Each structure stands twice: as C-alpha cells, then as structure tokens.
Amino acid sequence: xxxxxxxxxxxxxxxxxxxxxxxxxxxxxxxxxxxxxxxxxxxxxxxxxxxxxxxxxxxxxxxxxxxxxxxxxxxxxxxxxxxxxxxxxxxxxxxxxxxxxxxxxxxxxxxxxxxx
Amino acid sequence: xxxxxxxxxxxxxxxxxxxxxxxxxxxxxxxxxxxxxxxxxxxxxxxxxxxxxxxxxxxxxxxxxxxxxxxxxxxxxxxxxxxxxxxxxxxxxxxxxxxxxxxxxxxxxxxxx
Numbered sequence: 001x002x003x004x005x006x007x008x009x010x011x012x013x014x015x016x017x018x019x020x021x022x023x024x025x026x027x028x029x030x031x032x033x034x035x036x037x038x039x040x041x042x043x044x045x046x047x048x049x050x051x052x053x054x055x056x057x058x059x060x061x062x063x064x065x066x067x068x069x070x071x072x073x074x075x076x077x078x079x080x081x082x083x084x085x086x087x088x089x090x091x092x093x094x095x096x097x098x099x100x101x102x103x104x105x106x107x108x109x110x111x112x113x114x115x116x
Numbered sequence: 117x118x119x120x121x122x123x124x125x126x127x128x129x130x131x132x133x134x135x136x137x138x139x140x141x142x143x144x145x146x147x148x149x150x151x152x153x154x155x156x157x158x159x160x161x162x163x164x165x166x167x168x169x170x171x172x173x174x175x176x177x178x179x180x181x182x183x184x185x186x187x188x189x190x191x192x193x194x195x196x197x198x199x200x201x202x203x204x205x206x207x208x209x210x211x212x213x214x215x216x217x218x219x220x221x222x223x224x225x226x227x228x229x
Contacts, residue, residue, distance in 0.1 A: 036220075041204075041223070044208075046217045051215040103165065
C-alpha cells in the first residue's frame with residue numbers, strides 16, 4: 001500500500017524567504033510523485049511531477065522538488081516566497097488499482113501563509 | 117488542449133433533495149475520470165472513478181452514486197441529500213497511465229441546509 005505524509009499542516013514564511021514543504025511517501029514500487037497547489041475555492045493545479053530521470057524537477061511559479069529515494073522524500077522548495085504563493089499544497093503518489101486505472105494517494109495538505 | 121468543466125460552481129440544497137453534478141472533458145478521448153470530495157481540513161477523499169463508459173467503481177459506500185453515460189461525461193448524483201454531503205466536490209481526469217497526472221476542474225461548493 002502507498003501512503004503520503006506531509007509534515008506540517010501549516011507553514012508560515014515571510015515574503016522573500018525560502019519555502020520548504022515536506023513530503024514523505026511509502027511505496028512498494030518506484031513511485032510517480034506529484035505536487036499540486038490549491039487556491040481558495042478552486043480546483044487543484046499541477047505544480048510539478050516526477051516520473052523517471054532527473055531527480056530535481058522544476059515546476060511552475062518557480063517551485064522545484066527533489067526526489068530522494070534513500071529518504072523516500074519529495075520536498076517542495078522555492079528560493080523566495082511571494083505573496084501570491086499563499087495557498088494549500090498537496091503531495092501525491094500514483095498507484096495502480098488494476099488495469100489501466102491509476103489512482104492518486106494524496107497527503108493531507110500543507111497550508112502556506114506568506115507574511116509581508 | 118484538454119479542458120475540464122464542472123457545474124454548477126456553487127449549490128445550496130435542502131436536506132432530502134436530489135443532486136446532480138456534471139463534469140465534462142474536452143480535447144481527449146477515453147480518459148479516466150474521478151470524483152473527489154474535500155471537506156474542510158480533511159484533504160481529498162476519492163468517491164468514484166471510471167475507466168470507460170458505464171464502468172464505475174466506488175471507493176466509499178455512501179449516499180452518492182456516479183454515472184458515465186458518455187466517454188467524456190461524468191455525473192455525480194444523489195436521490196436524497198444528507199447534511200453530511202456538504203463539501204467541495206472536484207472532478208478530475210487523467211490519461212490511463214501511471215506517470216500521467218490528474219487534472220482537476222474548478223469544483224462545486226455544495227451546502228446542505
């Protein structure tokens with residue numbers, strides 16, 4: 001069974017500071033990993049994904065994440081926070097539920113607050 | 117490019133009334149389709165998924181049902197809503213391979229009075 005743990009349900013940073021959102025996963029097979037962002041009253045938007053190849057993945061809005069197999073982690077970072085980054089962030093791992101159907105297992109989310 | 121549409125954006129319904137939420141996808145064929153519910157502070161709960169027309173799998177037994185009458189149409193229904201059905205409902209689609217992400221609609225905010 002696969003699972004995702006996001007450490008910290010709420011992270012607060014100052015504008016211009018480093019953003020670090022933590023995600024650890026468990027998977028019995030090589031994982032496919034995703035980060036999504038959700039703004040209030042909107043759907044989830046894909047930030048970035050790791051499938052194979054380069055372990056440092058760059059996404060939209062200046063975010064990136066590094067897949068570390070030895071640590072079973074996929075932490076999301078951004079060098080300098082902007083007020084517009086305030087949102088909820090979800091980490092997810094893909095799992096096969098049979099045939100061609102693949103489900104995502106989501107973490108519980110981390111709410112990012114950016115202070116001026 | 118592919119797009120996904122959900123409607124309505126908000127809905128207020130009395131307890132015991134029926135429900136029908138619709139989701140359609142454009143620009144792709146034979147997508148996997150998903151319905152999620154997001155309750156405040158509780159993350160995303162997968163309700164139903166479908167890999168083809170008429171093929172529905174339920175994740176959690178509940179007061180809701182889903183149907184897929186056409187390839188790119190996914191409908192969430194209830195005959196009699198409960199207070200506990202309140203929440204933010206999200207539809208998503210994906211290609212049928214594990215390395216492809218799910219793409220989400222803008223959601224429907226459902227309030228039960």
